[in-house]
Amino acid sequence: MAKQAISTPVIRRLPRYYRFLGDLEREHVERISSRELAQRMGFSASQIRQDFNCFGGFGQQGYGYHVKELREMIGKILGVQEHTGVILIGAGNLGKAIAAHVDFEKRGCKLIGIFDNNPLIQGTSTANLPIMPMESLQTFCELHCPQVAVLCIPKDAAQQLADQLIALGINGFWNFSHFDLRINNPDVIVENVHLGDSLMTLAYCMHRNEVETL
Amino acid sequence: MAKQAISTPVIRRLPRYYRFLGDLEREHVERISSRELAQRMGFSASQIRQDFNCFGGFGQQGYGYHVKELREMIGKILGVQEHTGVILIGAGNLGKAIAAHVDFEKRGCKLIGIFDNNPLIQGTSTANLPIMPMESLQTFCELHCPQVAVLCIPKDAAQQLADQLIALGINGFWNFSHFDLRINNPDVIVENVHLGDSLMTLAYCMHRNEVETL
DNA sequence: TAGATTGTTAATCGATTAACAATC
Protein backbone atom coordinates (compact mmCIF):
# COMPACT_ATOMS: atom_id res chain seq x y z
CA MET A 1 0.00 0.00 0.00
CA ALA A 2 2.57 2.55 1.11
CA LYS A 3 4.99 3.42 -1.66
CA GLN A 4 7.90 4.36 0.54
CA ALA A 5 8.94 4.43 4.16
CA ILE A 6 6.78 6.67 6.31
CA SER A 7 8.65 9.50 8.00
CA THR A 8 8.90 9.71 11.77
CA PRO A 9 6.89 12.92 12.14
CA VAL A 10 3.98 11.29 10.32
CA ILE A 11 4.16 8.16 12.45
CA ARG A 12 4.16 10.19 15.64
CA ARG A 13 1.04 12.01 14.52
CA LEU A 14 -0.92 8.82 13.83
CA PRO A 15 -1.81 8.03 17.46
CA ARG A 16 -3.03 11.57 17.82
CA TYR A 17 -5.29 11.26 14.78
CA TYR A 18 -6.55 8.02 16.19
CA ARG A 19 -7.41 9.65 19.47
CA PHE A 20 -9.18 12.63 17.95
CA LEU A 21 -11.16 10.45 15.58
CA GLY A 22 -12.22 8.39 18.59
CA ASP A 23 -13.51 11.57 20.22
CA LEU A 24 -15.42 12.47 17.06
CA GLU A 25 -16.94 9.02 16.88
CA ARG A 26 -18.07 9.33 20.47
CA GLU A 27 -19.70 12.62 19.51
CA HIS A 28 -21.47 10.81 16.67
CA VAL A 29 -19.78 12.87 13.97
CA GLU A 30 -20.01 10.91 10.74
CA ARG A 31 -17.90 12.89 8.33
CA ILE A 32 -15.22 15.53 8.69
CA SER A 33 -13.20 17.62 6.27
CA SER A 34 -9.46 18.08 6.57
CA ARG A 35 -10.16 21.73 7.31
CA GLU A 36 -12.41 20.99 10.28
CA LEU A 37 -10.10 18.32 11.66
CA ALA A 38 -7.16 20.69 11.26
CA GLN A 39 -8.89 23.34 13.30
CA ARG A 40 -9.70 20.86 16.02
CA MET A 41 -6.22 19.40 16.24
CA GLY A 42 -4.17 22.51 15.64
CA PHE A 43 -2.65 21.14 12.43
CA SER A 44 -2.94 22.52 8.91
CA ALA A 45 -5.44 20.97 6.51
CA SER A 46 -2.67 20.44 4.01
CA GLN A 47 -0.66 18.43 6.46
CA ILE A 48 -3.58 16.23 7.33
CA ARG A 49 -4.24 15.40 3.69
CA GLN A 50 -0.55 14.74 3.09
CA ASP A 51 -0.36 12.48 6.12
CA PHE A 52 -3.36 10.38 5.16
CA ASN A 53 -2.15 10.07 1.61
CA CYS A 54 1.02 8.37 2.77
CA PHE A 55 -1.20 5.35 3.19
CA GLY A 56 -3.55 5.84 0.27
CA GLY A 57 -6.69 7.86 -0.29
CA PHE A 58 -9.05 7.55 2.62
CA GLY A 59 -11.24 10.46 1.68
CA GLN A 60 -13.70 11.40 -0.98
CA GLN A 61 -13.59 14.59 -2.99
CA GLY A 62 -16.35 16.99 -2.16
CA TYR A 63 -17.28 15.05 0.96
CA GLY A 64 -14.34 14.73 3.28
CA TYR A 65 -13.44 11.74 5.40
CA HIS A 66 -15.75 9.19 6.91
CA VAL A 67 -14.81 9.31 10.60
CA LYS A 68 -15.45 5.70 11.52
CA GLU A 69 -13.80 4.31 8.41
CA LEU A 70 -10.77 6.57 8.72
CA ARG A 71 -10.31 5.68 12.36
CA GLU A 72 -10.45 2.01 11.55
CA MET A 73 -7.85 2.40 8.81
CA ILE A 74 -5.47 4.26 11.11
CA GLY A 75 -6.10 1.71 13.82
CA LYS A 76 -5.14 -1.01 11.40
CA ILE A 77 -1.98 0.84 10.41
CA LEU A 78 -1.06 1.30 14.05
CA GLY A 79 -1.85 -2.34 14.69
CA VAL A 80 -4.34 -1.88 17.52
CA GLN A 81 -5.80 -5.30 16.77
CA GLU A 82 -2.49 -7.06 17.45
CA HIS A 83 -1.68 -8.88 20.68
CA THR A 84 2.01 -8.22 21.06
CA GLY A 85 3.25 -9.83 24.29
CA VAL A 86 4.70 -7.33 26.74
CA ILE A 87 6.60 -7.84 29.96
CA LEU A 88 7.43 -5.16 32.50
CA ILE A 89 10.65 -5.15 34.47
CA GLY A 90 10.85 -3.18 37.69
CA ALA A 91 7.69 -2.89 39.75
CA GLY A 92 8.59 0.18 41.74
CA ASN A 93 6.37 3.24 41.87
CA LEU A 94 6.63 3.96 38.19
CA GLY A 95 6.44 0.36 37.01
CA LYS A 96 3.28 -0.29 38.98
CA ALA A 97 1.70 2.93 37.77
CA ILE A 98 2.40 2.07 34.14
CA ALA A 99 1.09 -1.45 34.58
CA ALA A 100 -2.10 -0.11 36.10
CA HIS A 101 -2.56 3.08 34.15
CA VAL A 102 -1.67 2.27 30.55
CA ASP A 103 -4.30 0.44 28.56
CA PHE A 104 -2.04 -1.95 26.70
CA GLU A 105 -4.85 -3.88 25.04
CA LYS A 106 -6.27 -0.84 23.30
CA ARG A 107 -2.85 -0.35 21.73
CA GLY A 108 -2.24 -3.77 20.27
CA CYS A 109 -0.27 -5.00 23.26
CA LYS A 110 -0.92 -7.40 26.09
CA LEU A 111 0.89 -7.18 29.40
CA ILE A 112 1.60 -10.76 30.35
CA GLY A 113 4.33 -10.65 32.99
CA ILE A 114 5.85 -8.39 35.64
CA PHE A 115 9.28 -8.93 37.15
CA ASP A 116 11.23 -7.38 39.98
CA ASN A 117 14.33 -8.32 41.91
CA ASN A 118 12.98 -7.15 45.24
CA PRO A 119 11.90 -10.24 47.25
CA LEU A 120 9.65 -8.09 49.41
CA ILE A 121 7.20 -7.45 46.60
CA GLN A 122 7.56 -10.72 44.72
CA GLY A 123 4.29 -12.59 44.84
CA THR A 124 2.17 -9.48 45.31
CA SER A 125 0.04 -8.41 42.38
CA THR A 126 -0.33 -5.35 40.16
CA ALA A 127 -2.75 -5.01 37.27
CA ASN A 128 -3.95 -8.56 38.01
CA LEU A 129 -0.50 -9.99 37.43
CA PRO A 130 1.79 -11.47 40.07
CA ILE A 131 5.22 -9.90 40.41
CA MET A 132 7.76 -12.58 39.57
CA PRO A 133 11.42 -12.84 40.53
CA MET A 134 14.05 -12.11 37.89
CA GLU A 135 15.14 -15.74 38.07
CA SER A 136 11.90 -16.73 36.35
CA LEU A 137 12.56 -14.42 33.40
CA GLN A 138 14.28 -16.90 31.13
CA THR A 139 11.78 -19.70 31.60
CA PHE A 140 8.91 -17.27 31.17
CA CYS A 141 10.30 -15.91 27.90
CA GLU A 142 10.92 -19.35 26.51
CA LEU A 143 7.35 -20.30 27.34
CA HIS A 144 5.43 -17.16 26.33
CA CYS A 145 7.76 -15.43 23.84
CA PRO A 146 7.01 -11.79 24.74
CA GLN A 147 8.26 -9.32 22.14
CA VAL A 148 8.34 -6.06 24.08
CA ALA A 149 9.89 -5.20 27.44
CA VAL A 150 8.96 -2.14 29.48
CA LEU A 151 12.00 -1.06 31.46
CA CYS A 152 11.25 0.69 34.74
CA ILE A 153 14.61 0.05 36.28
CA PRO A 154 17.53 2.19 37.44
CA LYS A 155 19.86 3.74 34.89
CA ASP A 156 22.78 1.49 35.67
CA ALA A 157 20.94 -1.75 35.11
CA ALA A 158 19.46 -0.83 31.74
CA GLN A 159 22.15 -1.70 29.21
CA GLN A 160 23.01 -5.09 30.64
CA LEU A 161 19.41 -6.09 31.11
CA ALA A 162 18.56 -4.99 27.59
CA ASP A 163 21.28 -7.22 26.15
CA GLN A 164 20.01 -10.12 28.21
CA LEU A 165 16.44 -9.54 27.05
CA ILE A 166 17.46 -9.38 23.41
CA ALA A 167 19.09 -12.77 23.85
CA LEU A 168 15.76 -14.00 25.21
CA GLY A 169 13.95 -12.85 22.08
CA ILE A 170 12.76 -9.35 23.01
CA ASN A 171 12.90 -6.99 20.05
CA GLY A 172 11.14 -3.91 21.37
CA PHE A 173 11.83 -1.72 24.39
CA TRP A 174 9.70 0.88 26.04
CA ASN A 175 12.41 2.39 28.13
CA PHE A 176 11.67 4.55 31.18
CA SER A 177 15.09 4.16 32.78
CA HIS A 178 17.15 7.34 32.74
CA PHE A 179 19.44 5.90 30.17
CA ASP A 180 19.32 6.34 26.40
CA LEU A 181 19.24 2.80 25.11
CA ARG A 182 20.95 2.44 21.79
CA ILE A 183 20.92 -0.96 20.16
CA ASN A 184 22.96 -1.68 17.06
CA ASN A 185 20.55 -4.27 15.76
CA PRO A 186 18.09 -2.55 13.38
CA ASP A 187 15.46 -5.19 14.14
CA VAL A 188 15.27 -4.04 17.74
CA ILE A 189 12.97 -1.08 18.26
CA VAL A 190 13.59 1.33 21.12
CA GLU A 191 11.24 3.97 22.42
CA ASN A 192 13.01 6.00 25.08
CA VAL A 193 10.77 8.01 27.40
CA HIS A 194 12.49 10.65 29.51
CA LEU A 195 10.01 12.20 31.87
CA GLY A 196 12.77 14.32 33.35
CA ASP A 197 13.63 15.80 29.96
CA SER A 198 10.00 16.65 29.41
CA LEU A 199 9.83 18.51 32.73
CA MET A 200 13.04 20.37 31.97
CA THR A 201 11.69 21.52 28.64
CA LEU A 202 8.65 22.87 30.42
CA ALA A 203 10.84 24.51 33.04
CA TYR A 204 12.96 26.13 30.34
CA CYS A 205 9.91 27.56 28.62
CA MET A 206 8.64 28.95 31.92
CA HIS A 207 11.65 31.20 32.40
CA ARG A 208 12.76 31.50 28.77
CA ASN A 209 12.21 35.24 28.71
CA GLU A 210 14.85 35.70 31.36
CA VAL A 211 17.28 33.49 29.43
CA GLU A 212 16.84 35.27 26.14
CA THR A 213 17.51 38.69 27.56
CA LEU A 214 20.67 37.65 29.43
CA MET B 1 22.86 36.55 24.89
CA ALA B 2 20.79 34.68 22.33
CA LYS B 3 20.19 36.73 19.20
CA GLN B 4 16.88 35.17 18.27
CA ALA B 5 14.33 32.71 19.57
CA ILE B 6 15.68 29.20 20.03
CA SER B 7 13.93 26.59 17.94
CA THR B 8 12.01 23.76 19.56
CA PRO B 9 14.29 20.95 18.33
CA VAL B 10 17.25 22.68 19.97
CA ILE B 11 15.40 23.19 23.23
CA ARG B 12 14.36 19.55 23.35
CA ARG B 13 17.98 18.49 22.93
CA LEU B 14 19.23 20.62 25.81
CA PRO B 15 18.15 18.28 28.62
CA ARG B 16 19.84 15.44 26.79
CA TYR B 17 23.11 17.36 26.54
CA TYR B 18 22.80 18.14 30.21
CA ARG B 19 22.39 14.47 31.06
CA PHE B 20 25.27 13.26 28.94
CA LEU B 21 27.57 15.96 30.26
CA GLY B 22 26.61 14.87 33.77
CA ASP B 23 27.68 11.32 32.88
CA LEU B 24 30.98 12.61 31.52
CA GLU B 25 31.58 14.64 34.64
CA ARG B 26 30.96 11.56 36.76
CA GLU B 27 33.55 9.76 34.63
CA HIS B 28 35.97 12.60 35.36
CA VAL B 29 36.24 13.62 31.72
CA GLU B 30 37.49 17.21 31.64
CA ARG B 31 37.26 18.15 28.00
CA ILE B 32 35.39 16.80 25.01
CA SER B 33 35.27 17.68 21.33
CA SER B 34 32.04 18.01 19.40
CA ARG B 35 33.12 14.95 17.42
CA GLU B 36 33.50 12.75 20.50
CA LEU B 37 30.27 13.99 22.07
CA ALA B 38 28.48 13.42 18.78
CA GLN B 39 29.61 9.83 18.66
CA ARG B 40 28.47 9.24 22.20
CA MET B 41 25.07 10.81 21.75
CA GLY B 42 24.30 9.71 18.23
CA PHE B 43 24.17 13.27 16.93
CA SER B 44 26.38 14.90 14.30
CA ALA B 45 29.28 17.08 15.40
CA SER B 46 27.95 19.88 13.24
CA GLN B 47 24.63 19.84 14.99
CA ILE B 48 26.22 19.98 18.40
CA ARG B 49 28.30 23.02 17.48
CA GLN B 50 25.26 24.70 15.94
CA ASP B 51 23.19 24.00 19.03
CA PHE B 52 25.72 25.37 21.48
CA ASN B 53 26.27 28.44 19.37
CA CYS B 54 22.65 29.41 19.70
CA PHE B 55 23.66 30.57 23.15
CA GLY B 56 27.15 31.85 22.41
CA GLY B 57 30.54 30.25 22.13
CA PHE B 58 31.13 27.76 24.92
CA GLY B 59 34.12 26.09 23.35
CA GLN B 60 37.68 26.87 22.48
CA GLN B 61 39.22 26.31 19.08
CA GLY B 62 41.74 23.52 19.03
CA TYR B 63 40.66 22.31 22.46
CA GLY B 64 36.98 21.45 22.47
CA TYR B 65 34.55 22.04 25.29
CA HIS B 66 35.24 22.06 28.98
CA VAL B 67 32.75 19.52 30.31
CA LYS B 68 32.03 21.01 33.71
CA GLU B 69 31.77 24.56 32.39
CA LEU B 70 29.55 23.57 29.49
CA ARG B 71 27.25 21.58 31.74
CA GLU B 72 26.91 24.51 34.09
CA MET B 73 26.05 26.84 31.22
CA ILE B 74 23.38 24.50 29.90
CA GLY B 75 22.07 24.03 33.42
CA LYS B 76 21.76 27.78 33.73
CA ILE B 77 19.94 28.00 30.42
CA LEU B 78 17.55 25.26 31.47
CA GLY B 79 17.09 26.96 34.82
CA VAL B 80 18.03 24.05 37.06
CA GLN B 81 18.85 26.45 39.86
CA GLU B 82 15.30 27.85 39.92
CA HIS B 83 12.70 26.86 42.49
CA THR B 84 9.50 27.00 40.49
CA GLY B 85 6.60 25.98 42.70
CA VAL B 86 4.76 22.90 41.42
CA ILE B 87 1.51 21.31 42.52
CA LEU B 88 0.24 17.91 41.45
CA ILE B 89 -3.43 17.19 40.92
CA GLY B 90 -4.66 13.62 41.02
CA ALA B 91 -2.86 11.21 43.32
CA GLY B 92 -3.84 7.97 41.65
CA ASN B 93 -1.28 5.41 40.54
CA LEU B 94 0.36 7.67 38.05
CA GLY B 95 0.24 10.82 40.16
CA LYS B 96 1.88 9.11 43.10
CA ALA B 97 4.53 7.54 40.90
CA ILE B 98 5.42 10.89 39.38
CA ALA B 99 5.54 12.56 42.76
CA ALA B 100 7.86 9.86 44.05
CA HIS B 101 9.88 9.12 40.95
CA VAL B 102 10.61 12.46 39.32
CA ASP B 103 13.38 14.50 40.89
CA PHE B 104 11.78 17.91 40.64
CA GLU B 105 14.49 19.74 42.52
CA LYS B 106 17.22 18.72 40.09
CA ARG B 107 15.16 20.33 37.35
CA GLY B 108 14.53 23.73 38.84
CA CYS B 109 11.17 22.79 40.31
CA LYS B 110 9.85 22.15 43.77
CA LEU B 111 6.80 20.00 44.40
CA ILE B 112 4.95 21.79 47.17
CA GLY B 113 1.42 20.39 47.14
CA ILE B 114 -0.61 17.35 46.11
CA PHE B 115 -4.37 17.38 45.66
CA ASP B 116 -7.00 14.75 45.03
CA ASN B 117 -10.78 14.68 45.25
CA ASN B 118 -10.92 11.18 46.70
CA PRO B 119 -11.62 11.49 50.44
CA LEU B 120 -10.23 8.00 51.04
CA ILE B 121 -6.68 9.08 50.31
CA GLN B 122 -6.86 12.65 51.57
CA GLY B 123 -4.54 13.04 54.52
CA THR B 124 -2.23 10.20 53.49
CA SER B 125 1.21 11.15 52.22
CA THR B 126 3.25 10.72 49.06
CA ALA B 127 6.74 12.04 48.50
CA ASN B 128 6.60 13.53 52.01
CA LEU B 129 3.61 15.65 51.15
CA PRO B 130 0.08 15.23 52.47
CA ILE B 131 -2.65 14.72 49.90
CA MET B 132 -5.03 17.64 50.25
CA PRO B 133 -8.67 17.95 49.21
CA MET B 134 -9.51 19.97 46.12
CA GLU B 135 -11.36 22.43 48.35
CA SER B 136 -8.02 23.60 49.72
CA LEU B 137 -6.67 24.40 46.26
CA GLN B 138 -7.65 28.04 46.12
CA THR B 139 -6.37 28.94 49.56
CA PHE B 140 -3.16 27.05 48.92
CA CYS B 141 -2.51 28.86 45.65
CA GLU B 142 -3.20 32.24 47.17
CA LEU B 143 -0.75 31.45 49.94
CA HIS B 144 2.09 29.72 48.03
CA CYS B 145 1.66 30.93 44.44
CA PRO B 146 2.71 27.77 42.58
CA GLN B 147 3.41 28.34 38.90
CA VAL B 148 3.18 24.83 37.46
CA ALA B 149 0.49 22.16 37.80
CA VAL B 150 1.04 18.49 37.02
CA LEU B 151 -2.24 17.04 35.81
CA CYS B 152 -2.74 13.35 36.55
CA ILE B 153 -6.47 13.39 36.21
CA PRO B 154 -9.02 11.83 33.87
CA LYS B 155 -9.46 13.22 30.38
CA ASP B 156 -12.85 14.76 31.04
CA ALA B 157 -11.75 16.83 33.99
CA ALA B 158 -8.70 18.36 32.31
CA GLN B 159 -10.01 21.38 30.43
CA GLN B 160 -12.20 22.71 33.20
CA LEU B 161 -9.56 22.21 35.85
CA ALA B 162 -6.94 23.88 33.69
CA ASP B 163 -9.11 26.96 33.31
CA GLN B 164 -9.65 27.06 37.05
CA LEU B 165 -5.92 26.72 37.71
CA ILE B 166 -5.06 29.51 35.30
CA ALA B 167 -7.43 31.75 37.21
CA LEU B 168 -5.49 30.81 40.34
CA GLY B 169 -2.22 31.95 38.78
CA ILE B 170 -0.85 28.73 37.26
CA ASN B 171 0.95 29.40 33.98
CA GLY B 172 2.53 26.05 33.22
CA PHE B 173 1.04 22.58 32.82
CA TRP B 174 2.69 19.20 32.76
CA ASN B 175 -0.27 17.32 31.45
CA PHE B 176 -0.58 13.54 31.76
CA SER B 177 -4.33 13.41 31.23
CA HIS B 178 -5.35 11.84 27.94
CA PHE B 179 -6.43 15.17 26.63
CA ASP B 180 -4.48 17.59 24.48
CA LEU B 181 -4.61 20.80 26.45
CA ARG B 182 -4.65 23.84 24.26
CA ILE B 183 -4.61 27.21 25.93
CA ASN B 184 -5.08 30.41 23.97
CA ASN B 185 -3.00 32.47 26.31
CA PRO B 186 0.58 32.55 25.00
CA ASP B 187 1.90 33.10 28.52
CA VAL B 188 0.67 29.68 29.58
CA ILE B 189 3.08 26.87 28.75
CA VAL B 190 1.75 23.38 28.16
CA GLU B 191 3.76 20.19 27.98
CA ASN B 192 1.47 17.34 26.99
CA VAL B 193 2.76 13.86 27.75
CA HIS B 194 0.92 11.01 26.08
CA LEU B 195 2.27 7.72 27.29
CA GLY B 196 -0.29 5.88 25.21
CA ASP B 197 0.87 7.60 22.01
CA SER B 198 4.43 6.64 22.81
CA LEU B 199 3.46 2.99 23.21
CA MET B 200 1.48 3.05 19.96
CA THR B 201 4.45 4.44 18.09
CA LEU B 202 6.52 1.57 19.41
CA ALA B 203 3.79 -0.92 18.53
CA TYR B 204 3.60 0.49 15.00
CA CYS B 205 7.34 0.13 14.50
CA MET B 206 7.18 -3.46 15.76
CA HIS B 207 4.91 -4.57 12.95
CA ARG B 208 5.69 -1.88 10.39
CA ASN B 209 7.06 -4.36 7.91
CA GLU B 210 3.68 -6.00 7.68
CA VAL B 211 1.99 -2.63 7.17
CA GLU B 212 4.30 -1.49 4.43
CA THR B 213 3.85 -4.59 2.35
CA LEU B 214 0.06 -4.54 2.56
C1' DT C 1 -24.83 20.47 -12.80
C1' DA C 2 -22.45 23.35 -9.23
C1' DG C 3 -20.11 23.36 -4.94
C1' DA C 4 -17.06 21.27 -2.07
C1' DT C 5 -13.13 18.95 -0.88
C1' DT C 6 -9.81 15.68 -1.86
C1' DG C 7 -5.26 13.98 -3.92
C1' DT C 8 -1.11 15.61 -5.59
C1' DT C 9 2.32 18.61 -7.42
C1' DA C 10 5.06 22.78 -6.73
C1' DA C 11 6.86 26.37 -3.60
C1' DT C 12 8.42 27.56 0.78
C1' DC C 13 10.34 27.14 4.94
C1' DG C 14 13.33 25.40 8.44
C1' DA C 15 16.56 22.17 10.21
C1' DT C 16 20.56 19.44 9.48
C1' DT C 17 24.92 18.65 7.34
C1' DA C 18 29.14 20.02 5.05
C1' DA C 19 32.90 23.01 4.52
C1' DC C 20 36.31 26.08 5.86
C1' DA C 21 38.37 30.21 7.68
C1' DA C 22 39.43 31.81 12.35
C1' DT C 23 42.02 30.90 16.31
C1' DC C 24 43.46 28.62 20.41
Next chain:
DNA sequence: TAGATTGTTAATCGATTAACAATC
Protein backbone atom coordinates in the same frame (compact mmCIF):
# COMPACT_ATOMS: atom_id res chain seq x y z
C1' DT D 1 54.78 27.02 15.20
C1' DA D 2 51.72 23.13 13.73
C1' DG D 3 47.70 20.58 14.80
C1' DA D 4 43.28 20.53 16.32
C1' DT D 5 38.85 22.03 16.74
C1' DT D 6 35.70 25.62 17.08
C1' DG D 7 32.36 29.23 15.18
C1' DT D 8 29.98 30.35 11.21
C1' DT D 9 28.60 30.52 6.51
C1' DA D 10 26.88 27.93 2.55
C1' DA D 11 24.68 23.74 0.66
C1' DT D 12 21.56 20.12 1.23
C1' DC D 13 17.91 17.80 2.74
C1' DG D 14 13.32 17.02 4.38
C1' DA D 15 9.00 18.57 6.13
C1' DT D 16 5.31 21.78 5.87
C1' DT D 17 2.39 24.84 3.34
C1' DA D 18 0.17 26.57 -0.77
C1' DA D 19 -2.11 25.89 -4.96
C1' DC D 20 -4.99 23.72 -8.13
C1' DA D 21 -6.65 20.17 -11.19
C1' DA D 22 -9.36 15.98 -10.51
C1' DT D 23 -13.61 14.29 -9.05
C1' DC D 24 -17.28 13.13 -5.99
